[in-house]
Amino acid sequence: MLPVVIAGVALRSRLFIGTGKFSSPAVMAQAVEASGSDLITVAIRRVDIDAPSDSTLSALDLSRLHLLPNTSGARDADEAIRLAKLARAACGTTWIKLEVTPDPNYLLPDPIETLRAAEQLVKLGFTVLPYMNADPVLAKHLTEAGCATVMPLAAPIGSNLGLRTRDQIGIIIEQASVPVVVDAGLGMPSHAAEAIELGADAVLVNTAIAIAHDPVTMARAFRFAVEAACLARDAGPGDRAVRARASSPLTGFLRDEGSA
Amino acid sequence: MQINLNGKRREIQEGLSIGELLRQLCLRSGLVAVEHNGEVLAPEAVDARVLREDDQLEVVRFVGGG
Numbered sequence: 001m002l003p004v005v006i007a008g009v010a011l012r013s014r015l016f017i018g019t020g021k022f023s024s025p026a027v028m029a030q031a032v033e034a035s036g037s038d039l040i041t042v043a044i045r046r047v048d049i050d051a052p053s054d055s056t057l058s059a060l061d062l063s064r065l066h067l068l069p070n071t072s073g074a075r076d077a078d079e080a081i082r083l084a085k086l087a088r089a090a091c092g093t094t095w096i097k098l099e100v101t102p103d104p105n106y107l108l109p110d111p112i113e114t115l116r117a118a119e120q121l122v123k124l125g126f127t128v129l130p131y132m133n134a135d136p137v138l139a140k141h142l143t144e145a146g147c148a149t150v151m152p153l154a155a156p157i158g159s160n161l162g163l164r165t166r167d168q169i170g171i172i173i174e175q176a177s178v179p180v181v182v183d184a185g186l187g188m189p190s191h192a193a194e195a196i197e198l199g200a201d202a203v204l205v206n207t208a209i210a211i212a213h214d215p216v217t218m219a220r221a222f223r224f225a226v227e228a229a230c231l232a233r234d235a236g237p238g239d240r241a242v243r244a245r246a247s248s249p250l251t252g253f254l255r256d257e258g259s260a
Numbered sequence: 261m262q263i264n265l266n267g268k269r270r271e272i273q274e275g276l277s278i279g280e281l282l283r284q285l286c287l288r289s290g291l292v293a294v295e296h297n298g299e300v301l302a303p304e305a306v307d308a309r310v311l312r313e314d315d316q317l318e319v320v321r322f323v324g325g326g
Contacts, residue, residue, distance in 0.1 A: 018326025028324060043325025046266045046318065047292060049285060056324045057291065072325050085300040086320050090293035157326065184326075206326030 001230045004201045006179055007095070007127045007148040009066065013037045014196060015226040016068070016181065018206025019056065021158075022215060029059035031209055035219040036227075039066040041097055041204065043073070044083050044090070068129065070097040076110070077117035084121055096121060097151070098130040107157045111138050115145060122146035131183055134165035139172045139180075149178050151204065154195065155185025158207040162191040166198065173199040189218075189225030196229035197237075261313045272311060279307035282319070292321045 003010040017037045022028035032040055042057065069087030074080035077100065084096040098121065100113040109131050115138070121128045127148045132138055134152035142150055152169050155161035162185065163169070173180050179201035186192050192203045205222055212218035262269050272281060278296060282288040294301045295318040296309055311317070 019324040020326045022324060025324075041326055042322040044293070044320050045323045047287060047321050049266055049268070049270070049319070057322055067322075069322065070325050082295075082300070086293040086295060086318075087322075088293075089300050089302060090291045090320065090322060204326070 001227065001234065004179055006129070011038050011066065011202070013039075013223070013226070014202040014230060015192070015222055016041065016202055016204040017209065017219070018204060020206055021210040025056050025059040027215055028056070028210070029061075031215040031219040032060060032065070034216045034223065035209070036223045038064065039068055041068045041070050041206070043070055044086050045073075066095070067091055067093055068095050068097050069093065070131075071099050071117075072101070074100050074117075075102040075113075076100060077113045077120065080113070080117040081120055081124075084117075084126055085124075088126070094125055095127045095129065095148075098128050098147075101131075101157075109133055109153070111135065114138075115141055118142055118145045118147050129181065134168035134172060136168060136171040136175055140175065143176070143178050147178065149181050149201075150176065151181045151183040153184040154182050154191065155187075157184045159185045160187025160208055161185050162187055163194050163198075166194070169195070169200065170198055189221045192222055193225040193229035196226055197232060199233075261311075263311055263313070263315045263317055265317045266319060276311050277307055278309045278311060278317065281311065281317075282306060285319075287319060287321075292319055294319055 003012050004014050013036045015035055015037050016039045017032050017035050018041045019028050071080040071083040074083055080100050098117055100110045101107045102110050114130055118128050118130050129149045130142050130147050131151045139150040152172055155164040181202045182195040182200045183204040186205050187208045195203050209215050209218045261274055262271055297316050
């Protein structure tokens with residue numbers, strides 16, 4: 001299984017994990033471990049000065065994980081750029097998952113503000129991984145702006161609805177010159193496998209794992225699904241046919257050769 | 261004197277640097293970032309930056325997110 005390479009960095013696992021909504025930092029860390037992932041996303045928020053608890057990340061082994069901070073909460077390009085700068089100051093990474101979601105009901109990404117932010121962040125030296133709707137034309141614009149990946153949504157964030165944008169993502173993959181990471185809405189391991197089999201370079205999963213009854217086992221399940229789909233792709237699937245093609249010999253006992 | 265720290269008024273000593281304030285709040289180590297009057301500071305810049313009356317200070321850190 002080949003690693004996925006983003007901005008020159010090789011990642012062994014094609015499963016990226018979001019760290020939100022877990023019942024505790026300890027469960028989150030165990031789920032990340034079980035997933036086999038080497039890239040996790042995190043958000044930026046104010047410290048509660050009166051009750052500065054331990055960071056969510058304290059339970060993680062950050063020496064073997066790539067951190068991908070996001071700009072969640074940003075409603076326009078300026079807010080996203082502000083969050084990106086804070087993330088860079090906090091951990092030194094120039095990688096940023098660009099999210100601009102002005103609509104609180106569906107959290108759909110704003111294509112115009114996302115593109116505007118991407119152009120500026122690339123100029124500021126960031127490695128930009130933009131969350132976007134599954135729009136092949138927008139994917140081209142973001143790639144031309146210098147983004148390191150495109151990250152089309154499968155379905156609204158946290159919805160667990162699966163690969164609702166399958167055909168559009170297929171076009172994005174066909175035309176892509178940067179890695180395609182399917183992000184948001186993947187609710188079951190089979191959804192992740194479907195995205196990888198379709199040709200996606202990686203998937204990003206958070207809610208499906210975090211809110212499962214047993215997040216650690218669900219993380220393992222996603223790991224196996226993504227690995228299985230990668231292996232299947234490497235193996236070279238056979239072609240499809242509308243009519244049946246017998247798997248057992250049709251002759252040799254009940255029918256004579258030539259009379260079948 | 262008072263500053264605005266994460267949206268709340270807070271009394272601090274005169275002449276305090278941001279680095280020293282973070283130490284007092286037990287936030288000096290770890291993955292935090294500081295925005296001072298709208299300017300995001302590099303981690304190495306916090307010790308030299310002295311706070312003044314009515315300064316706006318935001319201290320943020322990583323939390324779980326997707």
